[in-house]
Structure formats: structure tokens, C-alpha cells
Amino acid sequence: MALTDRDTLPDVLKPTHYDVSLFDLELGGSWAYKGTVKIEATVAKPTKEIVLNTNDISVGEVEVKAADGLIKLALIRSSYSARASGVSFDKKSERSTLSFDKDITNGQVLLKIDFVATMNDAMVGFYRSKYTSAVTPPSDTPIEGGFHYMLSTQFQACDARRAFPCFDEPNLKATFDFEIEIPTGLVAMSNMPVKSERESSKPGLKVVSFDRTPVMSTYLLAWAVGDFEYVEAHTQRKYNGINIPVRVYTTRGLKEQARYALECASRTVDYFSELFGIDYPLPKSDLMAVHEFAAGAMENWGLVMYRTTSVLFDEGSSDSSYKNYIAYVIAHELAHQWFGNLVTMDWWNELWLNEGFATWVGWLAVDHFYPEWNVWSQFVAESLQEAFRLDSLRASHPIEVPVRNALEVDQIFDDISYRKGSSIIRMLSSHLGQETFIRGVSNYLKAHAYGNAKTDDLWSALSEASKQDVHAFMNPWVRIIGFPVLTITEEPRQISVRQSRFLASGDVKPEEDETVWWIPLNINNTAPRALTTKFEVVRDVDDASYKLNKDQCGFYRTNYPPHHLEKLGQSLHLFSNEDKIGLIGDAAALAVSGEGTTASLLGLLEGFTGESSYRVWSQIAFSLAHLRSVFSSNEVIATGLREFTLKLVTPSAEKIGWTFSPDENYLTGQLRRLLISVAGNAGHKGTITDAKRIFQLWASGDPNAIHANLRSVVFALNISEGGRDEFDKVKDAYRKTESADGKEICLTSLGRTKDPVLVNEYLDLIFSDEVAVQDMHSGAVSLTGSPKVRHLLWEYMKNNWKRVSARLSSNNVVFERFVRLSLARLADEGLASEIRAFFADKDTGAYDRALVIVSDSIHTDARYKTRDEASLLEWLQVHGYA
Missing domain, CATH: 2.60.40.1910 (Immunoglobulin-like)
Incomplete structure (x- = not known):
């Protein structure tokens, strides 16, 4: 995309440094705060206007001074609400225009803006997260409505402008000084170490200041405030003569669940420093567990924010699959400290440069630390196949997708940018050889450190390292759809x-x-x-x-x-x-x-009866689940596919059994859970009987009756096969458990109910304040696993749209994900038309791409069902399954 095709801020002023100060935080009620931002900038040509980004911010006093401290222009007093002539705000573009009565001349200026904003509850900008504290917190800890609160930020892609006025584009890099006034008993964190703490002039408060950041994009600035504690380790390598401290911060009472993440993080910093040939550039590496977080994590330089399930693991009670997930997410985010933070994409159309590379190199790190996990087969079964599924739709988009306005970017944080991007990087690395590939990447990072780069810059570095024309190889892969x-x-x-x-x-x-x-x-x-x-x-x-x-x-x-x-x-x-x-x-x-043909697929699958690989079985299970979903309305075919599944899985499920041995490896444990799930969902009587027996022991008061790795499958099978009693017991466990993964497992298991009354009760729970917005999509999507109740989710959405949209609309990323994942598996052309008609008069700006994907997916599966139904039935009958 040419520069002229981008809707960007005027180029008359370029920021070089921000000094951000926040104070008068209202920790409850309005949740308002005040702030002052001083922006040092270079003016390229005389102008009477300064245009910068704001969103949900009241601009107060504005002042411009020359670099030598002389006042060039008089104060402009205005407010957002008064719409004074000196400051105008355009809501659509999220820009404020500051107008002056005479030219600001070329050279260095200092722009000072006073403002008022809000710590919202939308998981964007500077926001508040509610939680139930694991221990009694200090009296300073914010509390409202029976919940305690922590404060943190999420600025990617375009939400720094919600926290303070700024030039919020990735290639307008600057350094940052940050300070914040908080209650004396709380802890403040930011990208850099604390520079000083001083008493505020107001009683019970202190002002925490932080060291200056390196040059970086606005979306990487971060801070957090709360009742925090931490676990700490140090890197093995020395950086500028010291072993860097690595810490994982949690709200009080949870830090022991952060020790596994700490182990992963400290050695990953060293690994990437060695791999890229560039030392980690900051004096600390902090990780923060955030109770309400829309994404899995966010790579803020020096202060990475994580959803709790991405960083907390409770040894002895957590499902070991979360170790795999945590190790990967930590590696992915720490890879960004170089690929994304040190070198940033020039514009959002090249988002894949950040995300595709971090995905691939994240798995590379996990494979380095845990070779026994066989993660490249996991990559093929998960990342590659998911990328294929989206990219096989007309509704897909190129990896390097045109983004005219930055506000469009939320909907391309998807499987194309992440998973297809990482897949073509894996393809190229395999072709060039990993050593050559990494050498080219290192050269790219060194050449563009503390700056911005484009896809072509990476191809040039790799071409030079490999002596091959990487541009010719790769341009169609990133610039053409499909x-x-x-x-x-x-x-x-x-x-x-x-x-x-x-x-x-x-x-x-x-x-x-x-x-x-x-x-x-x-x-x-x-x-x-x-x-x-x-x-x-x-x-x-x-x-x-x-x-x-x-x-x-x-x-x-x-x-x-x-x-x-x-x-x-x-x-x-x-x-x-x-x-x-x-x-x-x-x-x-x-x-x-x-x-x-489906017959060819089933014929191939028949050869996997003796398969022993968890990763291969995960692909088998997915393929069978898709078949059973598409053809679920034909009872004879549904029965035949269930019998086919039983015949395929029974020998392996009965062989592996329910018992975990002390020295059992990770993949064997995961295979056991998967085989039990597949067999149980296909109606294997022995499996269902055992699952019910174990559940009853647990429900009767034996907390160790269910192995931690089998909670998800035992809960899900009992909810699916049971009724009110099982549902209520798991719902009670959801409310009581203190482990992050435990809550997620309970919530998704509840979604396996087939009772229409319980389905609606479950959806009422999902859309209540009791469930965090970030978890709503995963909870609701769990219902789509049962063809018999899938339509009930759609009925609920139609009948309660005002409530559903009110809970989801505060965060576009969550809203888009919910719509896409909840509706794409309906496989009925009539429902596709109904969905289009329902949304015709709605404001779908946050999820319009999701609706196209839903329509395309439904059309594809419906067409498949119509074409293959008769031949599939014939095959099942000929082979004795129906």
C-alpha cells in the first residue's frame, strides 16, 4: 500500500518524546482521572493546526512553547464537552484538531495538554479489571460492587489515544517518561524500572516515576496499578554486566501459580538474545497477570500483560496442557521484544511481520526447551490447519492486507496474520535452512533497530543471507489471497x-x-x-x-x-x-x-486404528467431529459416523485406560484425555460409566477423584449425559475454584449440556456480570459442539440481542470473535439467510468481516452436505456402519 493510500495524521509535526503524568485517580464511582502530557516534537513546516489522536478524552488547557522555553502562543482554554473553537474532535477518525491564531514555526516545540479521561471497563486503553481477591488485600485496593479492582493498559492497536492525547501511529516513535499518583499501599508498574517514589501533596498518596523508555511506538507503552506481589528470577546471561531481573506479577495470593511462567520467561530471554545475536535491550523483563484481558497477551516492552490462563499454573491442580500453552504464549510475547518492539512494522498492513514471525519463533523456542513435546506436529495440526480453514474461504484476505485507516486493523488480528504468516515463514525457513534464515533475520533486526521496517526489508535481508531471490519466492504468498x-x-x-x-x-x-x-x-x-x-x-x-x-x-x-x-x-x-x-x-x-470424497477420507482413517501419536489423533478427532457436525441432521448417517468413530477409537481408548503412571510423559497424558473424550462422545458405554463413577466420587467430596488432566473430559461427559444435578455441581465448582484454568474448564464444560432449559440458563450465566467479557465467546462456542443445541444459541442471540450486544460491544476484538465462532458451524443455508436478515439493520462495523466468514462457512458446509450425503450413506451401509 502506498503512503498516499493511508489515512494518517498530517506530517507537519513529528513527536520525539512524551512526558505523561496521571493524577487524581477516582478509584470507584466515575473512575475518572486527570493527566498532563508534554510532547516534544519537530515541526516540519509552519502550521496553525496540530492534529493528534484522542478518544473518550476531555481536552483541557493546551500550551505550545518553543524549545528554548519562550511562550510562542497564548494558552487555549477549552473542554471536550464545550466544543470550544480552539479544539475540535472528530469521533469517526478519533482525532482532535488544536487550532491556533498564528503559525507555529519550524523547529522544536513543546506541546502541553491537560486532559481528563476514564479508567473504563472495556479492556482497552487505561482500564479496570474486577476480581475476587485470593486473600484480604490492603484497604487501599479499589473495591466496588463486591469486587476488587486492578488497573492496567491495553493499547494495541489504537487505544493509547484513550489514555492520553498522542500521535498514535506505529511509525511515529518516541521516548516516554511516565509518572502516576496512586494510593500509598498499592504498587505501580511500567515499561521501565521505578526511578523514584515521593509523597504526594495529598494525604495517603504517592507519586511513582519511571525511567525513560527507548524509542518506541505508542501502542507499546504500558502501566499497571494494584495490590501486586511477584516471584523473581534472573537471566543466566549478563547484559551490560548484570543478570537482568525477570519477574511475574500477580494480584496478592496468586504469585505461587506464577513460578512455571517465571521459569519459562527467564530462560526465553536468554535464548532469544543468543538466537538473534542481539542482547535483550531493557534493564528488566516483567510479566503481569491481568484478570480481564481480551487477547491472550500483549507484548508491551518490558511489561508484558497476560490473561491469567496464559501465565498462571497451579502445580497439582492445573491441567498439564496449560503448561504447553503458557510456554508458547510467553515465548511468543518475548519474541516481540525484538520482532515488533525493537523493529516495528511501518504500518498496520504489515501486522503479519510482527505476529507471523512471533508465532513461528515462539514455537521454535518451545521446541528448543521441550523437544519431547513434538511441537512441530502440534503446529501442523493446529496453526497450519486453522490457517488453511480460513484461507480456503473467499472471505479470507491476503497476509499483507491493505489497511487504509488504523481503526480497521482489529479484524485482521486473525489466523491469516498469525497462523498463515507463521506457516509461510516455516516454509521459507525450511527451504533456506534454519541457520541461514536466522542469520538473515538477525541482520534485519540490526539494520532497523529502534525503527520501522517493511516486508520487503525482511525479504532483502534474507535474500542477502541466502543468495537467493526471496522477493520472487514470497511476494505472491503475502500479497495475494489464498x-x-x-x-x-x-x-x-x-x-x-x-x-x-x-x-x-x-x-x-x-x-x-x-x-x-x-x-x-x-x-x-x-x-x-x-x-x-x-x-x-x-x-x-x-x-x-x-x-x-x-x-x-x-x-x-x-x-x-x-x-x-x-x-x-x-x-x-x-x-x-x-x-x-x-x-x-x-x-x-x-x-x-x-x-x-468423504469415502476416501474414511478409507484413509481406517488405517489409523493402531495410531499412538496424540498429535495425529487430534487431527483425526477434529476431522471426525467436523463430519459428524455437517451431517448431524441425517440420523442414519449420524449413527453410522458414531459407529465408525467407535470402531476406530475403541482399541486405543481401552488400551490407554484411565490411570496415569508417575513417570508418564506429557504426550501420553494428553492422548489419554483425547481418546476418552472421543470414545465418550461417540457413546462408548464403558467410558461413560467410568466418567460418571469418577464424577460421583468427586461430587461426594473427594477432591482428588478426578485427575487434573481429566477434569475437562469428565466434567464435559457428565454434563452432556446428565442433567440438573451435574450442571449445578460444575457451576458451583466454577464459582469456587481459585485456579485460572479451573474456571475456564468449568465454564466450557457447562456448555456441553443438551437440556434446552439448562442451555438458556447457561447463556444467562455467560452474559451476566459473573463471567468476564473475555470468556463469553469460549463459553458460548462450547455449545456449538452439540448439533442438537447449536440452534438454541442462535435463538438466544436473536431474542436477547440487546443484552448480548451491550455486554460485547465495549470491545471490538471480543465482539468479532464471538460472532465468528458462535455462528460459523450452523451448516444450513436457511439459517445463513436468516442471519443476514437479522444483522441487516444492525451496526456491524466491529464484526462485518466475521459475518462474511460466517456466511461463507455455512455455505461451504451446506454445499458439502448436499453433494456428499447420498454417497456417504452408501459407503457407511456397504461397510456395515449404518
């Missing part, structure tokens, strides 16, 4: 490979199929080669066992002839877990598009 499927035809000792765009709907138009992607073929037992044309013949191929896309490193689907797919299914022992996951994912996707 991805290819390679269709294979066979002749003796050779295959023909044709690339074409893949759409899940199977109806690609000629004008949608003009891209020629660079595609590394990676055929087993052949020399490396890439497809750079629409069609190519590959000779000297072993007809019996050839397989493309080794370890599923390439971002493409492969469509084999049916007889060859059957051969591969009989030779699974030859392939890696990544290869197996790729075979299943490709076969399932091609069945949906019509380029393959």
Missing part, C-alpha cells in the same frame, strides 16, 4: 503436478486462479525442487510410495489419485507425524471442496 492445491496425475515412473487455487466451496472461477505460486515440492527420496509454473512433469518418482510436502512444511494441499491415497494409508509407518496429519487434513479438505 493458497494452492497440487493435483497429481500418474504415469510410469513420473507424475504430473498442476497447481490451482483451493477454495473449500469447490467453485473456483478462472479469474480467481491466475496466481502462480512458488511451491517447494519436497518429494520423499528425490532431490529438492520447487514448482514455479502452473504445470510440471516430475520424472524418476517411485510410483508406490511417493509423497509430496515432507513434514507438511509447504503451505498447500495435495490431491493424490484415490488409489495412491489408499497406498499411502497402508504405508503410514513410513511417515512422520507431520506427514500423517497433513494426509488427513488434505483428504478432509478435499472431501469438503468436492475434489476428493
Whole structure:
């Protein structure tokens, strides 16, 4: 996107330093606060106006001075509410224009603005989070409505402007001084270490000041205030002669749950310093657990904010799967300290530069620390497949998506920026070689440190490091929507490979199929080669066992002839877990598009009866769950698929059993949980009986009756198979548990109920103040796992839209996620029309892309159901399942 296509602030003034001071915080009631921001800036040409960003801020006194301290312009007194002529506010663009009666001349100026704003409850800007304290907090701790509160910030993408007036664009970097007046008994945190604390002139208050930050974008500034405590470690490496302190902060009473995160964080800082060849640049690394947080985490430089489930782990009571998640999220955010913070994308269209890279290198770090977790097969089963699913829709977008106005960016924090972005980075790293790739990345970071960069800058650094034309390889991958499927035809000792765009709907138009992607073929037992044309013949191929896309490193689907797919299914022992996951994912996707069949998919899956890999089973489970969802309205097919699932899973589920051994590895434990879940949901009587027995022991007062790793499946099966009694017991556990993952497990388990009365009661809970806004989508989406009650969620949304939208509308990211995930699995064209009609008169600006994705997804599944229903029924009957 050209600079002229961006709706950006006027370029007459460039900030170089901010001095932000906040005071008179009302900790309750209005939750208002006052502030003063002093902005040092360079004026490029004479102007009578200064335009900067504000949102929900009352601008008070404004003053401009020359750098030498002489007053250049008189004070302008105005207020947001009075709409005085000196200050005008445009709500749509979130900009305030400061007008002066004579020119501000070229050179250095100091702009001083007094303002009033609010600590909102929308999880954006400077906001408040409610929580129930684990211990009795100091009397200074804010309390209202029976909840205690902590204060923190979330500025990405465009919400620094909610906290203080600023030039809120990523390439307008500056340094920051920050101070805040708070009650004496509370703790304040910011990006840098505390510089000083002094008594305020007001009783019971103190002013906490922090050291100056490096040059950085406004969205990376952060602070927090609350009743905090911490656990601390130090890096093993020395930085400027010292071992850097690494701390994880929590509200009081929770710090012991932060020790695992601390272990991960301290060694990850050292790992990335070594990997990039650039020392971590700040004097501290703090992590903060925030009770209400819309995303998983936020990479603020030196003060990373995390949702509690992303950073807290209670040894002995937490599900071990959260260790995997926490390790990854911490690595992802700490990778941003270099890739995003030290070097920042020039504009939001290149968001993927930050997020795609941090996703890939985050998994690289986890693999380094926990090789036994086999995380690259996890990446293929989760990140790669999820990216495929979104990118196979017409509603997708290019990785590097045009963003004219920064306010559009919220809806591209999605699987394309994160997961497709990381997938093509993995593809490129595999092709160039990881050592070469990292060397190019290091050179890129060093060349653009403390500045901004573009995608082409990364390609140039990688081209220089590899002596290959990375621009030519990668430009179509980042700038054009979609991805290819390679269709294979066979002749003796050779295959023909044709690339074409893949759409899940199977109806690609000629004008949608003009891209020629660079595609590394990676055929087993052949020399490396890439497809750079629409069609190519590959000779000297072993007809019996050839397989493309080794370890599923390439971002493409492969469509084999049916007889060859059957051969591969009989030779699974030859392939890696990544290869197996790729075979299943490709076969399932091609069945949906019509380029393959559901019969071929089921025939392939029959070969996995003895599979022992958790990661492979996760892909099998997903594919079967999707089939059962799409064809759920046909009772005969639904019964047949249930019988197919039972036959496939029973041997493995019965073999692994319920008992955890003390020396059992992580993946075995996760496989046990998955197999029990799949078997139970398919109606395996022994599994359901055992789940009920264990649940009753727990409900009768034995807190250790259910192993921590099996709580989710035992709760879910009992809620699904039970009624009021089971529902109430899990709801009570939700209200009482102090572990972050425990609350999440209880909430999502409750969503497995099939009782219409309990479904509505559950939704009333979801949309009450008792459930944090950040958890609403995951709670509601859990209902979509049951085809019998999926429609009840839609009915509830229609009948209670005023209430639903009121709870969600404060945060666009949460609102978009809720709409997209709640409705996309309905698989009924009639409902798609109903959804379109319902939203026709609504303001859908926060989630309009989500509605397009919902429509596209429903259309795709409905088309699939209509096309394959008869042939699937026939296959199930012929093979004795129906």
C-alpha cells in the first residue's frame, strides 16, 4: 500500500518524546482521572493546526512553547464537552484538531495538554479489571460492587489515544517518561524500572516515576496499578554486566501459580538474545497477570500483560496442557521484544511481520526447551490447519492486507496474520535452512533497530543471507489471497503436478486462479525442487510410495489419485507425524471442496486404528467431529459416523485406560484425555460409566477423584449425559475454584449440556456480570459442539440481542470473535439467510468481516452436505456402519 493510500495524521509535526503524568485517580464511582502530557516534537513546516489522536478524552488547557522555553502562543482554554473553537474532535477518525491564531514555526516545540479521561471497563486503553481477591488485600485496593479492582493498559492497536492525547501511529516513535499518583499501599508498574517514589501533596498518596523508555511506538507503552506481589528470577546471561531481573506479577495470593511462567520467561530471554545475536535491550523483563484481558497477551516492552490462563499454573491442580500453552504464549510475547518492539512494522498492513514471525519463533523456542513435546506436529495440526480453514474461504484476505485507516486493523488480528504468516515463514525457513534464515533475520533486526521496517526489508535481508531471490519466492504468498492445491496425475515412473487455487466451496472461477505460486515440492527420496509454473512433469518418482510436502512444511494441499491415497494409508509407518496429519487434513479438505470424497477420507482413517501419536489423533478427532457436525441432521448417517468413530477409537481408548503412571510423559497424558473424550462422545458405554463413577466420587467430596488432566473430559461427559444435578455441581465448582484454568474448564464444560432449559440458563450465566467479557465467546462456542443445541444459541442471540450486544460491544476484538465462532458451524443455508436478515439493520462495523466468514462457512458446509450425503450413506451401509 502506498503512503498516499493511508489515512494518517498530517506530517507537519513529528513527536520525539512524551512526558505523561496521571493524577487524581477516582478509584470507584466515575473512575475518572486527570493527566498532563508534554510532547516534544519537530515541526516540519509552519502550521496553525496540530492534529493528534484522542478518544473518550476531555481536552483541557493546551500550551505550545518553543524549545528554548519562550511562550510562542497564548494558552487555549477549552473542554471536550464545550466544543470550544480552539479544539475540535472528530469521533469517526478519533482525532482532535488544536487550532491556533498564528503559525507555529519550524523547529522544536513543546506541546502541553491537560486532559481528563476514564479508567473504563472495556479492556482497552487505561482500564479496570474486577476480581475476587485470593486473600484480604490492603484497604487501599479499589473495591466496588463486591469486587476488587486492578488497573492496567491495553493499547494495541489504537487505544493509547484513550489514555492520553498522542500521535498514535506505529511509525511515529518516541521516548516516554511516565509518572502516576496512586494510593500509598498499592504498587505501580511500567515499561521501565521505578526511578523514584515521593509523597504526594495529598494525604495517603504517592507519586511513582519511571525511567525513560527507548524509542518506541505508542501502542507499546504500558502501566499497571494494584495490590501486586511477584516471584523473581534472573537471566543466566549478563547484559551490560548484570543478570537482568525477570519477574511475574500477580494480584496478592496468586504469585505461587506464577513460578512455571517465571521459569519459562527467564530462560526465553536468554535464548532469544543468543538466537538473534542481539542482547535483550531493557534493564528488566516483567510479566503481569491481568484478570480481564481480551487477547491472550500483549507484548508491551518490558511489561508484558497476560490473561491469567496464559501465565498462571497451579502445580497439582492445573491441567498439564496449560503448561504447553503458557510456554508458547510467553515465548511468543518475548519474541516481540525484538520482532515488533525493537523493529516495528511501518504500518498496520504489515501486522503479519510482527505476529507471523512471533508465532513461528515462539514455537521454535518451545521446541528448543521441550523437544519431547513434538511441537512441530502440534503446529501442523493446529496453526497450519486453522490457517488453511480460513484461507480456503473467499472471505479470507491476503497476509499483507491493505489497511487504509488504523481503526480497521482489529479484524485482521486473525489466523491469516498469525497462523498463515507463521506457516509461510516455516516454509521459507525450511527451504533456506534454519541457520541461514536466522542469520538473515538477525541482520534485519540490526539494520532497523529502534525503527520501522517493511516486508520487503525482511525479504532483502534474507535474500542477502541466502543468495537467493526471496522477493520472487514470497511476494505472491503475502500479497495475494489464498493458497494452492497440487493435483497429481500418474504415469510410469513420473507424475504430473498442476497447481490451482483451493477454495473449500469447490467453485473456483478462472479469474480467481491466475496466481502462480512458488511451491517447494519436497518429494520423499528425490532431490529438492520447487514448482514455479502452473504445470510440471516430475520424472524418476517411485510410483508406490511417493509423497509430496515432507513434514507438511509447504503451505498447500495435495490431491493424490484415490488409489495412491489408499497406498499411502497402508504405508503410514513410513511417515512422520507431520506427514500423517497433513494426509488427513488434505483428504478432509478435499472431501469438503468436492475434489476428493468423504469415502476416501474414511478409507484413509481406517488405517489409523493402531495410531499412538496424540498429535495425529487430534487431527483425526477434529476431522471426525467436523463430519459428524455437517451431517448431524441425517440420523442414519449420524449413527453410522458414531459407529465408525467407535470402531476406530475403541482399541486405543481401552488400551490407554484411565490411570496415569508417575513417570508418564506429557504426550501420553494428553492422548489419554483425547481418546476418552472421543470414545465418550461417540457413546462408548464403558467410558461413560467410568466418567460418571469418577464424577460421583468427586461430587461426594473427594477432591482428588478426578485427575487434573481429566477434569475437562469428565466434567464435559457428565454434563452432556446428565442433567440438573451435574450442571449445578460444575457451576458451583466454577464459582469456587481459585485456579485460572479451573474456571475456564468449568465454564466450557457447562456448555456441553443438551437440556434446552439448562442451555438458556447457561447463556444467562455467560452474559451476566459473573463471567468476564473475555470468556463469553469460549463459553458460548462450547455449545456449538452439540448439533442438537447449536440452534438454541442462535435463538438466544436473536431474542436477547440487546443484552448480548451491550455486554460485547465495549470491545471490538471480543465482539468479532464471538460472532465468528458462535455462528460459523450452523451448516444450513436457511439459517445463513436468516442471519443476514437479522444483522441487516444492525451496526456491524466491529464484526462485518466475521459475518462474511460466517456466511461463507455455512455455505461451504451446506454445499458439502448436499453433494456428499447420498454417497456417504452408501459407503457407511456397504461397510456395515449404518
